[in-house]
Amino acid sequence: MTHTFHRLPGQRGPWPLRLKKSAGASLLGLCCALAVVPQALSQPQAAASSARGFDIPAQSLAGALIAFGQQSGQQVTVDPQLLKGVKSPGVNGDMSNDAALAYLLQGTGIGWGYQDGALVFHRLPTAEDGPVTLDNTIVLGFTEENSFQGATVIDHKAIQAFPGANGDITTLLQMHPAVQFSGSQKSSNTPGEIDPADISINGAKFYQNNFMIDGMSINNDLDPGAHGYNETRQFDAAPSRSHGIALDADLLEEVKVYDSNVPAEYGGFNGGVVDAITRRPSQDLHGKFSYSMTQSAWTKYHITAEDQEAFDNASNEQYQPDFKKTTFRGMLEGHLTDDFGAILSFSQKRSVIPLNRYADGYTSPNGDNEKDQTRQLDNYMLKTYWNVNDRLSLDASFIKAPQENTYFREDYINSGFTNINGGWQGSLKAVWEGDSARWTHTVALTDLNSSRTTEANDMIGWYYSSVKNWGIPLSNTSRSGEGSYGDLDQTQRGIDYKLKAEWQAFNWAGAEHQFTGGMELTRNQATWERREQATSALIGKRDNIATCANNDSLCSIGLMLNGTTRQWANTLNVYGAGKLDLTETKYAFHLQDAIQIGKLGLRPGLRYEGDDYMQDKNLAPRFAGDYDFFGDRSTVLVFGLNRYYGRNLFKYRLADGRQGFNTRYTRTTQDGAWTSIQGKNLTKYSDLKVPYDDEWTLGLDQVWLDTDFRLKYVHRDGKDKIVRASNRVVGTGAAAGYDTIYYTYTNAASSQSDNVTLTITPKHEFKALGTRTSVQAAFDWSRTKDAFGTYDSGANADQYADDDVIYDGKRMAYSELPASDFNRPWTARLTTITEIPQWNLTVSNFLRYRGPYNQLLATTRTEVVGDETLPVYDSAKVKGAPTWDLRVSWEIPTGKDQALFAAVDVTNVTDHVNEIVGKSSSVVSYEVGRQYWLEVGYRF
Numbered sequence: 001m002t003h004t005f006h007r008l009p010g011q012r013g014p015w016p017l018r019l020k021k022s023a024g025a026s027l028l029g030l031c032c033a034l035a036v037v038p039q040a041l042s043q044p045q046a047a048a049s050s051a052r053g054f055d056i057p058a059q060s061l062a063g064a065l066i067a068f069g070q071q072s073g074q075q076v077t078v079d080p081q082l083l084k085g086v087k088s089p090g091v092n093g094d095m096s097n098d099a100a101l102a103y104l105l106q107g108t109g110i111g112w113g114y115q116d117g118a119l120v121f122h123r124l125p126t127a128e129d130g131p132v133t134l135d136n137t138i139v140l141g142f143t144e145e146n147s148f149q150g151a152t153v154i155d156h157k158a159i160q161a162f163p164g165a166n167g168d169i170t171t172l173l174q175m176h177p178a179v180q181f182s183g184s185q186k187s188s189n190t191p192g193e194i195d196p197a198d199i200s201i202n203g204a205k206f207y208q209n210n211f212m213i214d215g216m217s218i219n220n221d222l223d224p225g226a227h228g229y230n231e232t233r234q235f236d237a238a239p240s241r242s243h244g245i246a247l248d249a250d251l252l253e254e255v256k257v258y259d260s261n262v263p264a265e266y267g268g269f270n271g272g273v274v275d276a277i278t279r280r281p282s283q284d285l286h287g288k289f290s291y292s293m294t295q296s297a298w299t300k301y302h303i304t305a306e307d308q309e310a311f312d313n314a315s316n317e318q319y320q321p322d323f324k325k326t327t328f329r330g331m332l333e334g335h336l337t338d339d340f341g342a343i344l345s346f347s348q349k350r351s352v353i354p355l356n357r358y359a360d361g362y363t364s365p366n367g368d369n370e371k372d373q374t375r376q377l378d379n380y381m382l383k384t385y386w387n388v389n390d391r392l393s394l395d396a397s398f399i400k401a402p403q404e405n406t407y408f409r410e411d412y413i414n415s416g417f418t419n420i421n422g423g424w425q426g427s428l429k430a431v432w433e434g435d436s437a438r439w440t441h442t443v444a445l446t447d448l449n450s451s452r453t454t455e456a457n458d459m460i461g462w463y464y465s466s467v468k469n470w471g472i473p474l475s476n477t478s479r480s481g482e483g484s485y486g487d488l489d490q491t492q493r494g495i496d497y498k499l500k501a502e503w504q505a506f507n508w509a510g511a512e513h514q515f516t517g518g519m520e521l522t523r524n525q526a527t528w529e530r531r532e533q534a535t536s537a538l539i540g541k542r543d544n545i546a547t548c549a550n551n552d553s554l555c556s557i558g559l560m561l562n563g564t565t566r567q568w569a570n571t572l573n574v575y576g577a578g579k580l581d582l583t584e585t586k587y588a589f590h591l592q593d594a595i596q597i598g599k600l601g602l603r604p605g606l607r608y609e610g611d612d613y614m615q616d617k618n619l620a621p622r623f624a625g626d627y628d629f630f631g632d633r634s635t636v637l638v639f640g641l642n643r644y645y646g647r648n649l650f651k652y653r654l655a656d657g658r659q660g661f662n663t664r665y666t667r668t669t670q671d672g673a674w675t676s677i678q679g680k681n682l683t684k685y686s687d688l689k690v691p692y693d694d695e696w697t698l699g700l701d702q703v704w705l706d707t708d709f710r711l712k713y714v715h716r717d718g719k720d721k722i723v724r725a726s727n728r729v730v731g732t733g734a735a736a737g738y739d740t741i742y743y744t745y746t747n748a749a750s751s752q753s754d755n756v757t758l759t760i761t762p763k764h765e766f767k768a769l770g771t772r773t774s775v776q777a778a779f780d781w782s783r784t785k786d787a788f789g790t791y792d793s794g795a796n797a798d799q800y801a802d803d804d805v806i807y808d809g810k811r812m813a814y815s816e817l818p819a820s821d822f823n824r825p826w827t828a829r830l831t832t833i834t835e836i837p838q839w840n841l842t843v844s845n846f847l848r849y850r851g852p853y854n855q856l857l858a859t860t861r862t863e864v865v866g867d868e869t870l871p872v873y874d875s876a877k878v879k880g881a882p883t884w885d886l887r888v889s890w891e892i893p894t895g896k897d898q899a900l901f902a903a904v905d906v907t908n909v910t911d912h913v914n915e916i917v918g919k920s921s922s923v924v925s926y927e928v929g930r931q932y933w934l935e936v937g938y939r940f
Contacts, residue, residue: 003008004776005754006451007717007766007917008375011402011823012771016544019432020250020355023503027470033882034717034853035496035613039117043198046086047237047847052071052094052096052097052100052476052610053070053071053094054071054072054091054092054093054094054095054100055091055092055138056068056071056091056092056094056104056277057090058088058089058090059087059088060087060088060308061083061086061087061088061104061108062078062083062086062103062617063086063088064090064104065083065104065121065820066089066678067118068100068101070504070505070936071427071504072097072100074097074119074390074433076804078118078120078239079672079768081119082110082121082123083110086108086109086110087108088104088105088108088416088665089103089104089106089107089599090103090104090442090791091103091104091474092212092310093339096885097335098176099120099131100519101669107182107462107613109630110122110605110833118642122871125639130329132451137869138799139160139586140320143815146603147259147261148603148624148625148626148638148639148640149260149697149699149701149710149712150258150259150260150261150262150263150640151256151257152173152176152256152257152259152284153226153254153255153256153257154175154254154255154257155253155274156279157255158172158252158729158833159172159249159250159252159254159255161249161328161833161844161887161889162175162767162831162844162846162887163845163846163885163886163887163905163906163907164846164885164887164905164907164918165386165846166194166196167248167249167250167292167327167349168196168197168246168247168248168249169196169249169274169276169377170196170197170198170199170253171196171197171256171428172255173199173255173274173900174248174829174846174848175756175776175778175829176257176259176778176845177757177759177778177779177780177827177829178202178257178259178260178714178755178757178780179199179200179257180189180199180200180203180782180822180823180824180938181198181199181200181822181846182197182198182206182254182821182822183572183822183823183824183855183916183917184820184821184876184916184918184925185197186914187916187925187926187927187928188301188302188303188880188926188928188929189303189307189318189319189320189925189929190317190318190319190320190924191296191299191320191323191928191931192299192320192325192351192352192353192375193243193294193317193320193351193375194325194349194351194375194377195227195375196241196243196248198242198822199258199271199822200271200822201257201271201272201785202259202260202271202272202630202695202714202716202753202755202782203271203716203718203722203751203752203753203755203782204269204270204271204272204543204646204693204716204718204753204821205270205790205821206271207225207241207242207271207272207790207791208269208270208271208646208647209269209271209272209274210266210267210268210269210272210273210274210518211242211243211244211274211276212274212275212276213247213274213275213276213278213383213425213427214275214276214277214278214395214397214427214429215247215425215442215498216425216442216444216446216496216498217446217496217693218243218244218245218247218425218446218448218521219242219244219246219268219401219647220240220241220242220243220421220492221492221524221526221647221650221651222240222448222449222450222490222491222492222528222583222650222651222654223239223240223328223450223490223524223649223650223651223654224240224241224242224649225240225369225790225791225792226240226651226792227239227240229316229317229318232317232407232419233409234485234637235395235483235485235486235534235573235575236535236575236658236659237488237490238419238420238450238451238452238488238490239419239421239450240421240450240490240850240919241450243446243548244422244423244492245399245422245423245424245425245448246377246403246421246422247276247278247379247399247401247403247924248327248329248349248379249397250329250345250347250656251278251279251347251379251381252276252277252278252279252330252347253277253279253280254279254483255274255275255276255277255574256273256275256277257272257274257275258272258273258275259271259272259714260272260621260640260642260695260697260712261624261642261697261716262593262608262622262642262699262708263603263605263622263646264516264591264592264605264606264620264622265500265516265518265590265592265607266448267520267588267607267620267644267645268645268646268648268691269608269644269646270392270644270645270646270691270692270718278381278383278399278906279333279337279343279345279383279396279920280341280343280383280385280395280883280918281334281342281343281383281385282333282334282335282341283334283335284335284897285332285333285334285340285456286331286332286333286877286897286940287331287332287333287758287939287940288329288330288331288937288938288939288940289329289331289933289937289938290327290328290330290901290935290936290937290938291326291327291329291936291937292326292327292329292903292933292934292935293324293325293326293327293330293934294324294325294931294932294933294934295323295324295325296306296320296321296322296323296324298931298932298933299910299929299930299931299932300911300928300929300930300931301321301928301929302913302926302927302928302929303753303925303926304463304924304925304926305789307319307925312361313356313359313360313361314355314356314406314917315355315356315357315359315360315410315411315430316355316410316603317353317355317373317407317784320353320355322353322354322355323351323352323353323354324351324352325349325350325351326349326350327342327347327348327349327350327935328347328348328527329345329346329347329348330345330346330347331344331345331346331747331823332344332345333345334747338551338877339374339386339387339388340384340385340386340387341384341385342382342383342385342606343381343382343383343529344381344382345379345380345381346378346379346380346381347378347379347843348376348377348378348379349375349376349377349378350374350375350645351374351376352372352373352374353373353374353375354370354371354372354435355371355372355373355408355410356369356370356410356413357370357371357408357410357411357615358410358447358471358472359411360409360474362472364470364471364472366469367413367470369736371408371416372406373405373406373407373408374404374405374406374755375403375404375405375414375423376403376404376581377401377402377403378400378401378402378403379399379400379401380398380399380400380401380634381397381399381400382397382398383395383396383397384396384397386504389645390431390433391432391433391434392432393431394428394429394431394513394549395426395427395428395429395431395432396426396428396429396432397427398424398425398426398427398555398787399424399425399426400423400424400442400764401424401772402421402422402423402449403420403421404418404419404420404421404558405418405419405421405423406418406419407419409481409484409529410701411472411479411482411483412459412473412481412482412483413470413480413482414432414455414456414457414482414483414484415455415456415459415481415482415483415484416454416482416484417452417453417454417484417566418452418453418454419450419451419452420449420450420451420453421449421451421488422449423446423447423448423449423492424446425444425445425446425447426444426445427442427443427444427445428442428443428444428626429441429442432680433529433783436500436504437501437502437504437623439499439500439501439504439519439545440498440499440500440501440502441497441498441499442496442497442498442499442500443495443496443497443498444495444496445495445757446492446493446494446495446496447491447492447493447496448491448492448493448911449486449490449491449492450490450491450492451489451490451491451829452485452487452488453485453487454484454485454486454487455483455484455485456482456484457482457484457486457487457532457533457534457535458483458484458488458534458535458536458537458573458743459481459482459484459485459534459535459537460481460482460483460536460537460539460554460569461479461481461537461538461561462480462481462482462539462556462595463476463477463478463479463539463542463557463561463566464478464479464480464561465479465480465558465559465560465561465567466557466558466559466560467556467557467558468480468556469558472723473561473605473833475561476561476562477559478561485534486530486532486533486534486575487530487531487532487534488498488528488530489527489529489531490526490527490528490529490531491525491526491527491529491652492524492525492526492527492650493524493525494522494523494524494525495521495523496520496521497520497521497885498519498520499518499520500517500518501515501516501517501518502514502516503513503515503516507593510597511595511596511597512595512596512597513594514593514594514595515591515592515594516588516591516592516593517589517590517592517595517825518589518595519587519588519589520583520586520587520588520589520590521585521586521587521653522585522587523585523586524583524584524585524586524650525581525582525583525584526581526582526584526653526654527579527580527581527649527654528579528580528581528582528658529578529579529580530575530576530577530578530579531577532577533574533576534575535572535574535575536570536572536573536576537554537571537572537573538569538570538571538572538573539567539568539569539570540569540570540571541566541567541568541569541570541670542560542562542564542566542567542600542642543566544564544565545565545566545670546565546566548566548568548670549670549671550671551814552568552670552671554560554568554569555567555569555670556566558566559627560611566670568670570666570667570668570776571664571665571666572664572666573662573663573664573665573667573672574635574662574663574664574665575662576663576764577661578657578658578660578661579727580651580653580654580656580657580658580779581654582613582653582654584611584612584613584650585611585612586609586610586611586613587609587610587611588607588608588609588610588626589607589608589609590605590606590607591605591606592604592605592606592622593605596922599627599629599631600625600626600627600628600837601625601626601627601628602623602624602625603622603623603624603625604621604622604623604816605620605621605622605623606619606620606621607619607620607622607705608620608621609645612843613648614648614687614688616648616689616690616691618645618690619645620642620643620645620691620692621641621642621643622640622642624638624640624642624697625638625639625640625642625644626638626639626701632646632856633701633703634702634703635700635701635702635703636701636702637698637699637700638697638698638699638700638701638712639696639697639698639699640696640697640699640871641695641697642693642694642695642696643692643693643695644693644694644695645691645692645845646690646692647690648690648691648722651723651791652685652688652722652745652791653685653923655683655685656683656684656685657681658681658683659679659680659681659682659739660679660681662679663676663677663679664676664677664679665677665679666673668915669773671827673788678889680738680739680742680744681737681738682738682739682743683744683745684735684738684742684743684744684829685744685745686744686745686746688720688722688745689720689744689745689747690720690721691718691719691720691721691722691747692716692718692719693716693717693719693751694716694717694719695714695715695716695717696714696715697712697713697714697715698712699713700709700712701710702929703763704761704838705761706762706764707757707761707763708760708761708762708763709759710758710759710761710802711752711756711757711851712757712758712759713755714754714755714756714757715749715753715754715755715758716752716753716755717750717752717755718749718751718752718786719750720745720747720750721748721749721750721751721788722745722746722747722749722791723745723746723747723748723788723789723791723793723794723795723798724740724744724746724791724792724793724794724795725743725746725748725794725795725796726742726743726744726794727741727742727743727744727916728741728797728847729747729795729796729797730744730800732744739849743794745791746800747785748800749788749795749815750788750815751784751785751786751788751819752784752785752786753782753783753785753786753795754782754783754784755780755781755782756780756781756782757778757779757780758779758780759776759777759778759779760776760777760778761775761776761777762774762775762776769836770836770837770838771834771836772835772837773832773833773834773835773836774832774833774834774835775830775831775832776830776831777828777829777830777831777865778828778829778830778831779827779828779859780826780887781825781826781828782824782825782826783818784818784819784822784823785815785816785818785819786817786818786819787799787814787815787816787818787819787820788815789820796813798871799814802814802815803870804868805817805870805871805872805873806863806865806870806871806873806874807856807872808854808873808874808875810867811870815854817854817866817873818854818856819854820856822853823853823855823856824850824853824881825851825853826850826851827848827850827851828848828849828851829847829848830845830846830847831846831847832844832845833843833845833847838897839890840890840891840892840893841888841889841890842887842888842889842890842893843886843887843888844886844887844888844889845880845884845885845886846884846885846886847879847883847884847885848882848883848884848885849881849882849883850880850881850882851880852877852878852879852880853878854875854876854877855875855876855877855878855917855918855922856873856875857874857875857922858873859871859873859875870919874922876917876922878915878917879914879915881912881914881927882910882912882914883907883908883912883914883916883927884909884910885905885906885907885909886905886906886907886909887903887904887905887906888903888904889901889902889903889935890902890903895940897940898938898939898940899938899939900937900938901935901936901937901938901939902935902936902937903933903934903936904932904933904934904935904936905932905933905935906930906931906932906933907928907930907931908927908928908929908930909930909935910930911929911930912928913926913927914926914927
């Protein structure tokens, strides 16, 4: 961990800081409804005077402080580099915590203080040191102690310094070797989007990660795999993403990623866990405001010759030749008392994407020819921290992150619609330091959306005529449509309670044991609702009758390009109002024991979980261990065997019943009666098993030349994965209320992945000419077999039966095919962050080379092998993709702890042309070229 120097309790700061704190306290108080805490409630640190029994022998100071934390019950935060090679004389007897610390630190040159209720340590200055500087060592990404290579932490300084100005969590994960991104993530066709990228961890589906904020889930399980162009334009569905709350990275203290050997505490994933830890307030009043932007003029596009005309005449979001993205951020933080602090922050991301209203570059003389699509993502956070006494601390937070994306349908008027995503989460955490255990209680309320509002509930595709004259008059089939898809509400609301107990270590049967256990209770309600009916009319008749009978709104008189004068709808699809919902109650219990037997460390654990959605109960064993060959953590062998159960999405149940609300009407004459046909459902719900992954790992930690080398192999077998198939494929018969051919979700899919990662991290900064540089290199090699796609990818009879296919000239089972996305076989990464204090300058570089690979392509061809006819799959060669991202940030001090700052981010500095090959065809597109971001701001 890193350390910032703080004043000790009771020590008054310099007068400018006191004045600033006094002037700002009332402003901060108005921002915090939870901040009305009587001064009388503030209690001094009782730990300073309460006597405890200590028995800590002489040893390394690092080991002594670990023992002190266990015996005192206090949280200890310390930079391991600060303690390297330092010995402690130990302590024995009954005394206060402060007295015990004085003995432990005697002669070490290390001092201590409090930060947010936790003990923090620093080197005491000497006469030779000169002035004390407040600079922090930047930690690019490190593995938590005793995490068995499973947990990686990206700290606040690295978050601030990392290049890539989109400001979302997944951008940071580019440096993580176990994380894969979609091949189309950086498409040059769509640089105006602001959504966080989908990620796959160790080959799992991108919607089967567990995203959390401060340990509480924010997963959107409504329909997280649906956010493409086609999914955006449906009557019965609105697009969704796995990030229920797209959190701005500027709000974070650190990001924890659990990719293997995940503790029993965590569940609900097949890939990994990404826990975004939000910031705690500083002791003194501080704040920051900033504004950043990029635009199409600052972006180099790489467009294929085949796409250039469509790109130049863009009329939908698949091509974005013009855009402007901005981000405005603000933050205010501080303590109202010594024990109570709060932080209030916000960010507003905007993207404006001007497009043509009509396809193929047509300019209409009868209406507007341009219309903006917009993207809007806001983050608001209020968080308070109250150190009630030496036993109890309380955290409360409220995060709201609404997102609204506006679209329109080309060649249609009144066709605008807004997709509404995101939501809010409020949480309260209480930590009680008991005599024998630390007890953490957390409760959270979450409200997520994947909904849509529209300009109109009715849609009709008129033929171009003298009165319907806004479309493109190219032929007698040209249309002038109007209307949109109708409003739709999809919501996910829940309450989540977690209890975690961390018992103090004890010795038994020749080993040291430390138990951790707890439980989790969750109740979710998911809904799909259309409050008002929507319609879609098909103009199927044209004639020369001069009138429309019955004032029919589905009839129009006007000269058309084929010479007729009247057009009228003979088919009307009515999407009726209706509601589908479900309530899910989930529970989980977990227990694990961290055992130390000499140089051998073991961590067996169990997680038992169940729900009333699928009526499934599962036991997930977790086991990790390591062997420290020399007892100094210089050479450590790591191993593990684990099972991870994922989640069953709410889409599986909410898809059943939608078409039952719909009615299809037809007529044969304009003034004739309508004949109705009641809709039949196309998806049938059935109970499913929870998909799971079995994992085994083997790794080596080696410290050599003051550098940490971490080599790890992870093998995953995915079972009971979800895939959609028709009733004829599955073998079920007809069902009342369902179409002749309907679909159901099954557990027929499977996957397998092998992953090798290597990180190389020097344990010290490189210093030269007054500069300091942190460096980390990371490499990965992976191979994933996963032919079944997402849960909505339909499987035919041969695929469902896992019959053989021909791929690249070789015969293999369908399940042996490689994954069609998130499938780069190897990647090399180098991250450097250089601080130049004399110039107040920080320069960050992120270099990445993604290796070449063969992209799987489906074909319609077959090959006869003996008496069998087998489907044929081809491959397309995709070249390697080098990129260099750069961030240069500069500060101009204007006073103590105050500065103007500016930063420039340049992604793909060399403007290299990197290929993208689609997973359904060999059509080539390219990643975005060089792009500039500019940020300016002020901190105080």
